[in-house]
Amino acid sequence: MPGANISKIVGSGGNFIVEVDGKVVFSKKDLIGTDVNALPNHEEIVALVDSVKKSA
Numbered sequence: 001m002p003g004a005n006i007s008k009i010v011g012s013g014g015n016f017i018v019e020v021d022g023k024v025v026f027s028k029k030d031l032i033g034t035d036v037n038a039l040p041n042h043e044e045i046v047a048l049v050d051s052v053k054k055s056a
Contacts, residue, residue, distance in 0.1 A: 004049070018045055020052040 016039055018026040025048045026040055040048065 018048060020049050021056065023052060025049070025052055 014028070016026075016028040017024055018040070026045070028039060031037070
C-alpha cells in the first residue's frame with residue numbers, strides 16, 4: 001500500500017493486530033468466544049485500511 005508503514009512485531013502472546021493511524025481495526029483477541037476462526041486475508045486487510053483512511 002502506498003504510504004503505508006507496515007511492521008511485524010514478533011511475540012509469544014498469539015495475537016494478531018492491524019492498526020491504522022494508531023486505531024486498532026482488527027484484533028485476533030476480539031474473536032475469542034466467537035465462531036470465527038480465521039485471520040483476515042490480504043484483501044480483507046486492505047479493505048479495513050481503506051475504510052479507515054476514507055473515513056478520516
